[in-house]
Amino acid sequence: MIQAIRRRTNIYGAMAGIVPKTFLAYSLWVWVSLFLNTITMTILVFFWKAVYADTGTIAGLDLQTTLTYILLAQIFLPLGDLSMIFEFGYSLREGGIAHALLRPVDFQGGFYVQYMTQTLTSLFLQIPMALVAWLVFGLRFPTDLQLWAVFILSAILGRTILFFFDWMLACLTFYTTEVWGLGVLVYGASLFFSGSLVPLAMLPGWLQTFALATPFAQALYVPLSLLTGITPLSQAPMVLLIQVILLITLGVLSRLFFRVAVRKVTVQGG
Amino acid sequence: MAIIETENLTKVYRTTRKDPGLRGSVKALFRPQIVDKLAVDRISFHVEPGEMVGYIGVNGAGKSTTIKMLTGILVPTSGQVRILGRDPHRQRVDNARQIGVVFGQRTQLWWDLALIESLNLIARIYEVDPARYKQLLDQFSETLELGELLRMPIRNMSLGQKMRAELAAALIHEPLVVYLDEPTIGLDLIVKERIREFIRQQNRDKGTTVILTTHDLGDIEELCQRVIIIDNGRLIYDGPITTIKARFGKYREITFETCQPVYQAIALPEGAHIVTNGYSPEDRKLVLRFDRTLTTASRVAHDVMDQVEVNDFSLTEPDLSSIVKQIYNGALLEETTS
Known part of the structure; x- marks a missing residue:
């Protein structure tokens, strides 16, 4: 048993190790995206200050809470990134899927490890943005270690939920060639429902309920609302329980989806 | 016991057919025409351990589809x-440990990383013992001349360098079966020869079973004792190269360069005929095929030169390429019906 775990750790560890290297192969891209993300963060700060110019609170949130949430949402934005649709689509078009299927590892397991490593790498590259948020916009990071612990747990669960959801959508690329349209559609949905632009607490009741049920919100808004106190810590057990249930359900569904979809795979005409 | 067994292996692709133009696209949106294409049609063969088998056919014959079914990628x-x-599909992971694959037109290496990074990762994924890995890396570096390539990102490599790197990646875990799909496509003669030697060495030293698909019949002649030929998804020949050469090698081709275009009928000895496929009088090239068990080259040349003024002529010995061409032109069918 221990031997099996050690073997798997060694294999998946090696697969994880390759991610930062490929990521950092394009240094210009890293710097440009950092610059653009900082600009976006700046615009959002001024936008929310303007929104709050004539009012003290919106949906029970004051300016400081909203700004803290928005700044943290921009820093932790990689938690809500989607990549599997384009990854599968590109891989099918270029034929790389054939080699991925030929590796002696669990196909989904391999992608999951790389997905999570990619998230960690992206978060690491957000450190300069966090410094800007702290030094320029006066972001006050929560100091309660319990909050951080709950946040990290919720973020891991939420990111995994999003992975399984992203995976199921990516399986559709085995059936359709319209990967770009599908990718844009999902990206648009994630922009609104992840809570990266607006705290979901500000949405009308019915829309908030719907948004919270989406994997996009589970990955970003739910953990951040715990960290910023929008969702009280006392509700954390229930929030985490819901996340575990979603994770198990989507995990099982995603395995079934793949098992059926992979039978449809075609690689460059054959 | 056979290492590869296929029985009535069949693959049908279901595709959507669109009529040309915008109208066709709109029509397909509402009433898509579903078309079934039979890519592989009831193919059966067995391959014994240590065999090197050439799997050949024209484009679209079903070679790559068969290989992908053998590897477990396609169902x-x-x-x-x-x-x-x-x-191989249901037991994909266990199967993957024992096989190596090179798809000549796509890479299994990490495009942005140095070759050594890719090889290190592959060795860890396949759980190659570190000491053995080091030994194999040294061996491969020598045979495939990887020395300077190890530190080079894949994206900076030439086609030949990339293919050498691909072979190393496909064989670093010492698989029992290796599928090579067009491994020498677009390569120059020197690289081709180096790659052939490497494959030969792996087969000789480790008993690796090799299935090779290629359009370069030189690869097959150099490496394989057995050849499987498929056409339109169906197996049309499976046997030793020597047998096929003996069966179809009785035909020779003789090409005459005539002084004038030849329009008139020419009387030929029994067993000789004009190769009509591609024949053009304006080219002033007259290609004849004759059965050397029925007539001789000198007899054919004599008869032709009696009737047509000839500048030059040449006799072609049959190689695998010409034999395959004959088979595709119906020689196998002709032989069966006669």
């Missing part, structure tokens, strides 16, 4: 395939 529509006693 057969019907029929059976077993590799080392396993179903």
